[in-house]
Amino acid sequence: MPYKEVTSSSWNPELDLTVEFITTPNNPVPGEPKLVSVTTRDGIALRAATWMPETEEPQGTVCVLQGRAEFIEKYFEVVGELLDRGFAVVTFDWRGQGLSGRQVSNPRKGHVRRFSDYRHDLEAIRDQILVPHMPEPHFGLAHSMGGAIALNAAYETWIPFRRLVTTTPMIALCIIKRTRISAFFARFLKLFGMGKMFVPGGGETSISTMPFKGNRLTGDPVRYGRNAEAAHAIGPGAIGAPTVSWIDGALRFMKRFADPRYAIKIRLPTLIVAAGADPVCATPATERFASRLKAGRVIVIPGARHEILMERDVIREQFWAAFDAFVPGTPDPVVPGKRDLAEVGLSAEQLDGRGVDPAVARSDDASALGGGAAVPGGDDAAGALDDRDQSRDVVRL
Template sequence: MLTLADTPGNPVPPGGTVMTVGTSDDCTLRAARWQPTARTCKGTVCLLQGRAEFIEKYYETIRELRARGFAVVAFDWRGQGASDRRVDDPHKGHVESFDDYRLDLLAIRDAVLVPLMPDPHVCLAHSTGGCVALTGALEGWLPFRRIVTVAPMLSIRMVRWPAFAAVATRALRRLGLGSRYIPGGGPTSIATKPYPNNRLSRDPARYARNAAAAEAVGAGAVGDPTIAWTAAAFRATARLADPRVPPRIATPTLIVAAGADPVCSTPAAERFAARLKAGHILVLPDARHEILSERDAIRADFWAAFDAFVPGSPVRAPEAAERRAAASATA
């Protein structure tokens, strides 16, 4: 039976339900859902993780969303957390294509969001999750009314020569090496690496909390990506870099970017946002890649922007439950 890990200083939010969700290609995902702790229910926020993340890393965010009146759905993408792997080494972050993430999200829609969670549904997507969300909005299958994406992966900064790396990973994949770690990669989670000079957060307490959570989930906090994952990431970001793409996204979108992000390109996010017809961007100057794990002042700026952009549709929580029960009875 799947569970959620609990560590000192990072307790499991109470009242949640952990469940497994099967995808159309027979992959099993770990998911969890919570109802709001506020008296009114404004809808549901679905968390779309970044690469190598896991539900346990979002406990603080889940508590804050519930206090704002939102139900919350969280799940692990395939290839990370406690969801299925398609390679033998569970420490490898691996997918063959980002289309796999579409299958994951549609499975969550059909098994959790639509039958169990109150409207309206919005997503809070980090890094790779932002890339998936924006692709889904472009293609018309994203099951959310609004997108909030934090440090979205629209271009990868960690690669010194991205054009060469894109060609090289594509060639290595064609040679049958896609399931291997990227050159120089290994099983160590980025969340457990030493705090000094880290790429993720300037908040030492939250960084240590996330490192402890990563240790608790073990292989759930995967190491470096595989060659196939990296090739897929280059394909996905190259598609979104086309200047004709942003104007075709109709879903209202808020991009919150990190001004000191060494992982994903903030200038790429700014260029993308400038072409959106129904969106805008906020750049938090001192933030590193994981804005939701940053210092209090940075997080306060994020939540102010979130609250202004995602007002929800307040109803009393009992009324929301009655409405869902009536819908189930007539289904």
């Protein structure tokens, strides 16, 4: 059977995690979802969900690829907006987070043995849900870590999307100031058998539940609070810091994006939406990467922090304007030019990449933190790579 309905007797009993959607008063479930389970080729159970729009002829299917430490419930608002646009939706929890299976006994650890394991996850969704069951054409909407995985899949030409939209993809980091030293130290710890340990300074507490003040994710206190409530409600599904193995894999994975020949080989029509005040992922590096895409474009939304889809309405409206100009698009591999995007209200500064906050362009996250000083190497690696701030933890990776 391609996939099965999730039941309480079959869902990850060793983690003692509920199989139902975890709702809170401010985060209702949109539409009429179908909660399903798929198993990857290496035996990991993934929690996935599908939605069909009310329209008789869907415009296609959007597959939402989350960032690190995220979970399905966090994207209920986005799912509802996609349904309103006439799209079917598929999304899922990556292994090691949300209510998907784990490769370590402690479900709070954000662990993956190797970054290539995430390919197994996306292939399982592709083969067991997206291709056989969801209406075509298929599109990708990815964030941060999910964006990096999707771009790599496009490079390797096995991704089933007609077009890809990704927000603040994990191309490079501006939050870690000494990347080479961090990478060496992480590799050293993993080689000496410490891959399953939390990164130094990291722990079980979900960084999604930290105070709004000083956060690196969004300037919208309402959405931030809603997501914090969802993280509290989902319990171990809102994981804490990553393991040494995860950060070692992430740093090694990102090195490929620095190769000037890499982006040139990506032929999938791609729209990258970067944040002008992103203190997590390096917007200038993202722009350099996008400039080499043969069928891609980057726009920068000034004032946006890392999680554009969780931002203030004025920022999200700009994102959706760009999305609507690009998806579903036409069957030919053409991305919108500056004129097309300008017609939906995006400025010349955004289209030329001049919407980057000067401090962020210097790899300084002070502007996004409300003027606080950026401390080189002072944020824990989880805060750097899982799109969350852990200002209370210090790691010298």
